[in-house]
């Protein structure tokens with residue numbers, strides 16, 4: 001686990017995403033109050049938290065269960081001059097400790113897979129006020145004809161991976177009206193996530209030369225990247241936007 005964090009330490013973000021898509025999703029929420037109360041779940045080092053802070057006049061609670069990410073987020077928020085809008089909280093997405101019906105917006109980029117898409121959509125709803133929004137990004141099949149190698153890889157890594165239509169149905173059946181969805185551009189996988197990981201692994205391969213456990217973890221990351229290189233037309237991260245009814 002320590003090695004996992006050594007690979008992931010100090011990279012711009014902890015999952016696929018990019019500021020332009022965060023902003024695009026935010027602009028699609030037409031009835032957001034002028035000073036929204038926002039919760040960012042699984043915020044990691046907070047690239048999207050800071051983008052939200054720059055583009056709203058609200059207050060954001062950034063929640064993660066890994067304190068070093070929260071410390072990193074605070075440092076970046078100071079550099080970007082948005083710390084007064086952000087409060088970090090160490091805690092679990094499995095047991096949110098907030099007032100029910102209190103948020104105008106719940107946000108979660110690349111993290112709902114941890115609790116599972118369907119469970120997260122249902123359980124987090126309680127914390128949103130009626131008419132408030134939930135925005136999540138989730139890895140999804142983009143086509144029907146998924147090559148077996150990609151299917152086998154992702155179904156063993158994340159068995160809940162589904163197509164967009166399937167996920168939209170879950171949203172509609174869980175007490176929301178859909179606002180829209182869009183696919184994260186491929187640049188959102190490479191620029192701030194896979195490319196920095198590739199560079200980090202180059203350095204750590206030398207440091208951990210001969211260490212099997214370390215090299216196995218790096219092999220797994222490289223395998224994931226290889227699969228994406230080959231099959232990025234078939235799956236991607238999708239932003240799902242919904243309104244609590």
Ligand SMILES: C[S@@+](CC[C@H](N)C(=O)[O-])C[C@H]1O[C@@H](n2cnc3c(N)ncnc32)[C@H](O)[C@@H]1O
Nearest residue numbers: 013014015042043044064065066092093109111
């Ligand atoms: C794939 S990363 C995404 C981070 C960030 N949203 C981004 O896009 O860069 C998932 C994040 O969820 C956090 N996490 C994992 N389990 C969690 C839990 N049970 N409760 C809260 N956060 C959790 C991890 O520490 C990590 O920061």
